Amino acid sequence: MIKLRMKRGIHPKERKISSSKEIQEFPLPKRVIIPFSQHTGKPAIPIVKKRQEVKTGEKIGEASGFISSPVHSSVTGKVKALETVLLPNGSSSLAALIDVTGEDVLAEPTWPVKDISSLTPGEVRKITREAGIVGLGGAVFPTSVKISPPEEYPIDSIIVNGSECEPFLTSDHRLMVEHAEEIFKAAQLLKEVIKASHGYIAIEDNKPDAIEAFEKLVSGLEAWDVVSLRTHYPQGAEKSLIKVILNREVPMGGLPFHVGALVQNVGTLYAIYEAAVKGVPLTKRVVTVTGDGVPNPSNYMVRVGTNAREVLEAAGAELDNLEKIIFGGPMMGLSVKTPDIPVLKSTSGLLAIKRAYRGKVYPCLYCGRCVVVCPLQITPTRLVKYIQAGMWDQAKKFGLFNCMECGCCSYVCPSNIPLVHWIKYGKYMVRRMETK
Amino acid sequence: MMSLIVSSSPHIHHEDSVPKIMLHVFFSLIPAIVASVYFFGSRALTVMIASIASALITEYLFLLLRKKDTGAIFDGSALITGILLALTLPPSINLSIVAIGAFVAILIGKQVFGGFGGNIFNPALVGRAFLQAAFPTQMATWVANKASHIDALTVATPLGGFKFSHVLTPYKELFLGNVSGSLGETSALLLILGGIYLLVRRYIDWRIPVGVLSSVFVFSGILWLVNSKKYPDPVFMLLAGGLMLGAWFMATDPVTSPVTPIAIWIYSIGIGFFVVLIRIFGGLPEGVMYSILIMNSFVPLLDKYTRTRMLGERK
Numbered sequence: 001m002i003k004l005r006m007k008r009g010i011h012p013k014e015r016k017i018s019s020s021k022e023i024q025e026f027p028l029p030k031r032v033i034i035p036f037s038q039h040t041g042k043p044a045i046p047i048v049k050k051r052q053e054v055k056t057g058e059k060i061g062e063a064s065g066f067i068s069s070p071v072h073s074s075v076t077g078k079v080k081a082l083e084t085v086l087l088p089n090g091s092s093s094l095a096a097l098i099d100v101t102g103e104d105v106l107a108e109p110t111w112p113v114k115d116i117s118s119l120t121p122g123e124v125r126k127i128t129r130e131a132g133i134v135g136l137g138g139a140v141f142p143t144s145v146k147i148s149p150p151e152e153y154p155i156d157s158i159i160v161n162g163s164e165c166e167p168f169l170t171s172d173h174r175l176m177v178e179h180a181e182e183i184f185k186a187a188q189l190l191k192e193v194i195k196a197s198h199g200y201i202a203i204e205d206n207k208p209d210a211i212e213a214f215e216k217l218v219s220g221l222e223a224w225d226v227v228s229l230r231t232h233y234p235q236g237a238e239k240s241l242i243k244v245i246l247n248r249e250v251p252m253g254g255l256p257f258h259v260g261a262l263v264q265n266v267g268t269l270y271a272i273y274e275a276a277v278k279g280v281p282l283t284k285r286v287v288t289v290t291g292d293g294v295p296n297p298s299n300y301m302v303r304v305g306t307n308a309r310e311v312l313e314a315a316g317a318e319l320d321n322l323e324k325i326i327f328g329g330p331m332m333g334l335s336v337k338t339p340d341i342p343v344l345k346s347t348s349g350l351l352a353i354k355r356a357y358r359g360k361v362y363p364c365l366y367c368g369r370c371v372v373v374c375p376l377q378i379t380p381t382r383l384v385k386y387i388q389a390g391m392w393d394q395a396k397k398f399g400l401f402n403c404m405e406c407g408c409c410s411y412v413c414p415s416n417i418p419l420v421h422w423i424k425y426g427k428y429m430v431r432r433m434e435t436k
Numbered sequence: 437m438m439s440l441i442v443s444s445s446p447h448i449h450h451e452d453s454v455p456k457i458m459l460h461v462f463f464s465l466i467p468a469i470v471a472s473v474y475f476f477g478s479r480a481l482t483v484m485i486a487s488i489a490s491a492l493i494t495e496y497l498f499l500l501l502r503k504k505d506t507g508a509i510f511d512g513s514a515l516i517t518g519i520l521l522a523l524t525l526p527p528s529i530n531l532s533i534v535a536i537g538a539f540v541a542i543l544i545g546k547q548v549f550g551g552f553g554g555n556i557f558n559p560a561l562v563g564r565a566f567l568q569a570a571f572p573t574q575m576a577t578w579v580a581n582k583a584s585h586i587d588a589l590t591v592a593t594p595l596g597g598f599k600f601s602h603v604l605t606p607y608k609e610l611f612l613g614n615v616s617g618s619l620g621e622t623s624a625l626l627l628i629l630g631g632i633y634l635l636v637r638r639y640i641d642w643r644i645p646v647g648v649l650s651s652v653f654v655f656s657g658i659l660w661l662v663n664s665k666k667y668p669d670p671v672f673m674l675l676a677g678g679l680m681l682g683a684w685f686m687a688t689d690p691v692t693s694p695v696t697p698i699a700i701w702i703y704s705i706g707i708g709f710f711v712v713l714i715r716i717f718g719g720l721p722e723g724v725m726y727s728i729l730i731m732n733s734f735v736p737l738l739d740k741y742t743r744t745r746m747l748g749e750r751k
Contacts (some may be wrong), residue, residue: 010450012448012450013448090442167448239747239748243747249747249748250747250748251748251749251750252746252747252748252749254748322440323440323441324440324441324443324447325440326447328445330445330446330447330448331445331446331447331448332445332446333445333447334445335440335441335442335443335445335447336440336442337439337440337442338440339440351447353447356441356443356447357447357448357449359449359453360453362453362454362511362552362553363550363551363552363553363554364553365454365552365553365690365691366553366690366691366692366693366694366695367457367639367690367695368641368690368694368695368696371695371696371744375747376746376747376748377744377745377746377747378744378746379695379696379739379743379744381695382695382739382743398743399746402746402747402748405445407445407446410444410445410446410449411446411448411449411450412450412452414450414452414453414454414456414457415453415454415553416449416453418443418444420444420445420446421443421444424444
């Protein structure tokens with residue numbers, strides 16, 4: 001076992017209150033709402049009509065470009081309507097509303113299901129594409145694209161990302177404890193696909209049971225190592241992980257393949273296993289329901305499209321007493337104005353917060369803490385000053401688009417300046433100007 | 437249903453805030469405050485109260501005048517400015533002069549720049565620099581330390597004694613504070629204790645005291661090696677005068693110090709350089725105040741030209 005720790009970043013209270021709760025199958029909802037835009041890239045194009053009957057796992061939206069992904073029905077039922085719905089990030093997307101008509105009837109997979117050791121790299125890419133698999137760590141980037149790097153960039157290392165550095169979240173943790181074997185099989189499969197010579201399984205040391213599970217699996221294997229990471233945030237971010245484990249820096253504006261690395265979240269790997277071995281596309285995921293507003297913190301296997309309200313209520317959340325509902329973790333998650341938003345492929349957690357943090361905002365005192373913690377070594381205080389002044393060229397020069405919005409700067413700012421808020425605003429403004 | 441709050445991530449926050457930091461800076465100054473009362477009696481306390489009162493009243497009036505939230509007087513920064521200014525003043529100083537100093541510190545040092553966070557120069561030192569120019573005699577009249585049992589109306593400070601009479605005060609006296617000087621420049625030991633408290637709580641950047649003190653030691657050490665009869669030894673230079681107060685509490689003011697590591701080194705070493713230059717070759721016995729003010733003026737420029745290399749940026 002290798003022990004490592006990232007530099008910079010922060011260590012907020014971990015609050016993994018649901019870490020010992022086994023994953024429960026969430027009951028079949030009466031209706032699901034499946035947006036056609038749940039991934040990075042172009043939205044899928046609907047291929048179902050109103051009143052059409054669909055089976056569980058049936059493709060209802062087709063990928064509309066290279067960087068895109070199909071979407072599937074997570075239930076067996078009838079398409080009630082195709083309409084625009086609200087997404088957690090405040091934007092909207094066309095979605096299929098499907099009323100459940102009965103028990104699951106599984107659709108035939110659109111790819112060959114056979115012994116995974118006999119799969120060719122091309123077949124694996126096809127499976128990840130057809131099964132609608134996207135990065136479940138948060139970026140929801142289509143996996144088929146990620147595992148098809150340009151030939152001039154050979155990949156030597158695959159990193160299985162089980163760090164789960166966000167406070168509160170335990171969905172990856174539970175998956176690793178309960179499904180280590182499946183995750184590892186998918187990781188071995190991908191390692192062959194990209195012809196990496198070495199594999200690392202990165203887990204933070206607040207999950208000793210997960211580390212133990214993988215230690216058993218890799219024992220005796222030369223090509224694999226378990227990396228125990230001292231718990232720190234945002235260690236699980238792709239660029240941080242590559243820096244910590246391989247000591248390589250992904251070039252600005254570049255991707256991990258530029259430095260010969262592939263990082264795969266454990267949830268994504270589990271989805272690949274389900275698709276390759278069982279022929280089931282990505283239609284469910286583990287969602288941690290937690291926060292001080294949740295009496296019974298839980299980990300549920302939830303069908304994509306289930307209304308978040310139902311999931312929160314199942315864990316005992318009293319929605320009337322909440323100040324904040326967050327899709328994702330407390331550091332990077334999205335707060336929403338209503339619980340009536342469907343669980344998406346990207347929804348790793350639902351946080352119900354009784355008392356939201358309110359900090360009085362003071363002027364910047366140039367204490368430099370944001371500079372100290374920024375994992376990408378940006379100077380957040382200065383970047384934000386440029387954004388506030390509308391000096392976009394300077395803002396770009398000072399790393400506007402380099403920022404991954406991990407939130408460390410805002411977290412430590414003693415003046416409570418919403419730095420991430422300003423950076424998001426800056427990105428939005430520059431993109432808008434550049435597309436005009 | 438209650439309306440939910442929608443705001444940008446992150447949704448949790450570290451426990452530190454501006455008032456909390458200021459409170460701990462105040463805690464860190466308690467040893468120095470107690471020492472000043474011990475060495476100079478209740479007079480020291482009166483000077484401090486006058487300075488704090490004037491600073492807070494000035495802050496309040498100008499927030500009112502600028503139509504800003506007057507609640508900002510409770511952020512603690514005016515309180516700290518008042519204490520720091522008092523610590524740089526001679527114990528025998530006339531109280532109205534103290535009040536004028538605090539008024540100038542807050543008005544010229546801070547409010548004219550737009551208040552907290554906007555100032556270029558350390559407000560307390562702006563106030564002191566003004567008094568030095570306006571009341572040179574009052575600012576250079578030093579009473580004896582109570583613990584020294586010297587029965588004289590006025591005495592020389594250790595630095596003044598060296599500069600004008602070539603008398604070296606023993607290290608032990610300098611270290612414990614049994615010397616004359618301004619309220620807060622007596623005991624190096626207690627100032628270091630307060631400074632270490634701030635370091636441990638990470639409220640100040642370690643590079644600043646380290647850079648200032650080590651550069652004073654090195655620059656004055658070089659001179660001392662060249663001619664040990666003419667120049668004071670580096671340990672004396674470290675312990676005497678306002679260097680400890682300046683290095684731990686003035687140069688470290690976040691608002692007026694840089695944020696990038698390289699800029700911080702240039703800034704702190706620059707302060708040390710000017711301290712030695714002024715003390716040894718200048719007309720004044722002490723130069724900490726001007727050294728910090730000079731380097732304060734470089735901070736925006738230093739920060740601008742020392743942007744850190746971002747992760748993945750070409751070297």
